[in-house]
C-alpha cells in the first residue's frame with residue numbers, strides 16, 4: 001500500500017499522477033486539514049506533524065510514504081528517513097533543475113510557501129542548480145488556503161495570484177516553478193497572467209515516476225481511501241470539487257493529537 005500525505009488537497013495533484021502510473025496500487029491519502037496550513041508554521045512544528053502523519057500511514061498498512069507536500073519535505077524528509085529506516089520515502093522539491101534547462105532569460109521564479117524556502121533542502125537545490133541563474137523566490141501567502149476553500153479561478157483567485165506573480169514577472173522571470181503541491185490547481189489562473197510563452201513546471205509526474213521506481217508492495221486492488229483530520233464532510237466536498245473524484249473520506253486523529 002502506498003501512503004500519501006499533505007496538509008490538505010494539494011497532494012492530490014501528485015496522487016493523480018501516481019494513480020495514472022500505478023492503476024492497480026492500493027493508496028491511502030491523508031489530508032491533514034486539521035493542521036493546515038503548514039506553510040506558516042516553523043520547520044520544527046511541521047517536522048513533528050510530518051512524523052505523526054507518517055506514523056498514521058504506516059499504522060494503517062502503508063509500506064511506501066509519499067510526502068506530497070513541499071513544505072513537509074523541506075522540514076522533514078531527511079529526519080523522516082532517519083526516524084523510519086527501511087521505509088521508502090518520496091518527497092517533493094521545487095523543480096529548479098528542469099527550470100535551469102528551460103530558461104532563456106536566466107531568471108527563474110519559484111512559487112512556494114515561506115517555510116519551503118527556509119529549509120536546507122532549498123539551499124542545497126540552489127547550490128546544485130542555480131549557478132549563473134537569478135532565482136526569484138516568492139512566498140505566496142494565502143494561495144494554499146484559497147485552494148482549500150475551492151477558489152481556483154475567477155476574480156478573487158486572479159487578484160490573489162496577481163499579487164505575488166506580477167512582481168516575479170516584472171523582474172524578468174520567463175520560467176515558473178510550482179513549489180507547492182496546491183498550486184497546480186491554480187495553473188490556469190497563473191498561466192492567464194503569465195502568458196503562453198512562459199513554461200510552468202509542476203514536478204508531480206516526475207515524482208510519480210519515482211514512486212513507481214521505489215514502491216515496495218504497492219498492492220493490486222486499485223483502491224483509494226482518503227483519511228482526513230478536521231471536518232471529513234468538508235474534505236469530501238473539496239476533493240470532489242477540485243478533482244471530480246467521488247472518494248469516501250474517513251475522519252482520523254493523528255497520534256500527536258491524542
Ligand code: DGL
Nearest residue numbers: 007010038039070071181
Ligand atoms: N501543499 C503544501 C506544499 O506543498 C503545503 C501548503 C500549506 O499547507 O501551506 O507546500
